[in-house]
Amino acid sequence: MSGNTATREFPVATEHNRTTRDALLAPGRAARVLGLKRSEFDLAVHLGRIRTAPDDGGGGGRVTRDEIERIRSADGFPETLRAGIRTVGTTEGAALIEVTRARFTRLARLGLLVPVKFYLNRYRAVVWLYLADEVEQFARDERNVPLLKGRTPEGLRDQLAEGLDLRPxxxxxxxxxxxxxxxxxxxxxxxxxxxxxxxxxxxxxxxxxxxxxxxxxxxxxxxxxxxxxxxxxxxxxxxxxxxxxxxxxxxxxxxxxxxxxxxxxRPAPRPDPRTVSAPARHEPPPSETEESGRLRGLLGRLWRRDPAA
Structure with a gap:
């Protein structure tokens, strides 16, 4: 365990909003204090391993000093925290449980291994990432041994042949x-x-x-x-x-x-009916008025020319 990381203290804060015990730390600063990369911090928050609190200033989730201290005082910090958020792709995950990449992919498509993240590689192909801890737990479960060795059961093979992919x-x-x-x-x-x-x-x-x-x-x-x-x-x-x-x-x-x-x-806000003015009476556009006048004048002239008039 890295003693330097585990025992690092908070720097003395001079800002007023950091003088109290429950001051909120921005995600970037919280990640540095915990010795995590920002991507690792975000995943830990995603998984609920780090609890955040709403920022009254509208800056998104932040971390209290009490939460930081709770995490740092846990046994095995920071190795345990990092191990719990370590991710693996298909190749590394397959090697981890000693199966082929094809079998690992089949297990994931069947929903037996659940991805925690995804990204697009330079070829615009989806790359799924899994928690290493969950992959190892799956392999340790004796009930899953038949899925790791030998042929995939027929019913599952049929689902895969039909295009089943539960990863998304x-x-x-x-x-x-x-x-x-x-x-x-x-x-x-x-x-x-x-x-x-x-x-x-x-x-x-x-x-x-x-x-x-x-x-x-x-x-x-x-x-x-x-x-x-x-x-x-x-x-x-x-x-x-x-x-x-x-x-x-x-x-x-x-x-x-x-x-x-x-x-x-709390009902959704809507306009106050007392402040909404009655809709104005529709007035035809000037061109329409002029057109109507010309039409009435033409009909009048035609009427006067009627011999029967």
Missing amino acids: RNWRGRYLGFLLRQAHDPWARAAAVASLLDGVEVAEVVSDPYERSHLHRFRPVRPSPGSSGSSGAQLAEEIMTAADPDEIEWLRADLADAVAAAREQ
């Missing part, structure tokens, strides 16, 4: 858990569920435009590799949007329940 769906489920842990408002919880649905699905569930607008205010920013509109961003958008009918169905049900709960606790 399982990642979405895990990501939703992260969003819900970070949501400190009932509308933010509803927005977390809505973020995994297509906009059309959201509009069908939340028919009130004022509620939809309020929901949009709390919508979490989706992680998007690449610039907006790029092929990478489009692919990430597909991964982050529910696709299976049963998944969509339960997300719609969860969204309806979440919006109902948010509405009961």
